[in-house]
Amino acid sequence: MVLVLAATPAETALLRRQVISSATVQCGGRELLRGNLCGTAVVVGHAGIGAMLMAMQLTRMLTELRPAAVILCGCGGSYPDRGPGIGDLALASSEIYGDCGVTTDSGFIPLEQLKIPQQSHLAPLFQQSYKLDTPLYHQAVQLLPQAYCGPFVTVNNCSGTPELSRQLQRLTTGICENMEGAAAAQVCAEFACPLLEVRGISNPTGTRADEQWDIPLGMRVAQEAVLTLLQRGLLNP
Numbered sequence: 572m573v574l575v576l577a578a579t580p581a582e583t584a585l586l587r588r589q590v591i592s593s594a595t596v597q598c599g600g601r602e603l604l605r606g607n608l609c610g611t612a613v614v615v616g617h618a619g620i621g622a623m624l625m626a627m628q629l630t631r632m633l634t635e636l637r638p639a640a641v642i643l644c645g646c647g648g649s650y651p652d653r654g655p656g657i658g659d660l661a662l663a664s665s666e667i668y669g670d671c672g673v674t675t676d677s678g679f680i681p682l683e684q685l686k687i688p689q690q691s692h693l694a695p696l697f698q699q700s701y702k703l704d705t706p707l708y709h710q711a712v713q714l715l716p717q718a719y720c721g722p723f724v725t726v727n728n729c730s731g732t733p734e735l736s737r738q739l740q741r742l743t744t745g746i747c748e749n750m751e752g753a754a755a756a757q758v759c760a761e762f763a764c765p766l767l768e769v770r771g772i773s774n775p776t777g778t779r780a781d782e783q784w785d786i787p788l789g790m791r792v793a794q795e796a797v798l799t800l801l802q803r804g805l806l807n808p
């Protein structure tokens with residue numbers, strides 16, 4: 572079974588309409604949809620917005636459901652001057668915590684570079700980025716040749732100004748900003764569960780101008796990509 576996961580229900584509405592032989596299952600007091608999507612056994616669920624809710628809900632789901640893999644889908648922002656534009660599809664080769672660290676007069680210091688003692692036998696090590704270039708990712712790259720592929724950046728503080736946007740792009744070389752991916756990658760790494768992250772671009776980062784945002788389009792593009800992947804035999808070669 573594959574767990575198809577998004578932050579919000581709007582990001583799976585199209586997928587849920589296509590699930591057949593469906594039944595509702597409970598996880599942590601929330602409803603998930605179990606069934607068959609394009610010939611693949613799936614559970615479709617939602618974590619809520621942001622890294623904390625993603626970590627909490629995904630931990631529950633992996634513990635209770637034990638999926639063979641997770642596909643995280645949703646909308647995301649694209650950094651200026653690089654890669655995808657609105658309505659394009661993006662696949663994550665890695666996930667980076669973009670704003671975990673310290674902002675100083677001389678720039679941003681990633682948390683991983685601070686001299687905080689960590690003891691892995693007592694607590695999990697903090698890791699700034701997670702590689703997602705697994706066999707699942709490489710299969711998806713082949714099945715979705717139109718997709719932009721590269722690092723994704725997860726933030727709590729979204730880049731609503733051109734300055735912050737450019738800074739994050741320069742520091743990370745990311746192609747897509749979001750609020751959940753690195754947390755999903757961290758939890759999946761802990762559980763040794765393969766993760767694929769697929770996002771449709773809903774907006775450029777650095778602007779809040781309404782005419783530059785199309786959230787329904789970003790959500791649709793990501794879901795259509797999930798359908799294409801399953802129809803083309805991802806996980807069922």
Ligand SMILES: O=C(O)c1cccc(C(=O)CC[C@H]2O[C@@H](n3cnc4c(=O)[nH]cnc43)[C@H](O)[C@@H]2O)c1
Nearest residue numbers: 578620621646647648729731748749750751776779
């Ligand atoms: O109102 C704003 O200026 C604003 C800026 C960034 C994001 C939001 C959201 O409400 C997005 C929440 C939701 O969508 C994903 N998402 C979509 N675009 C972005 C983005 O440019 N930066 C970060 N996250 C984005 C995100 O994964 C959340 O689930 C509002």
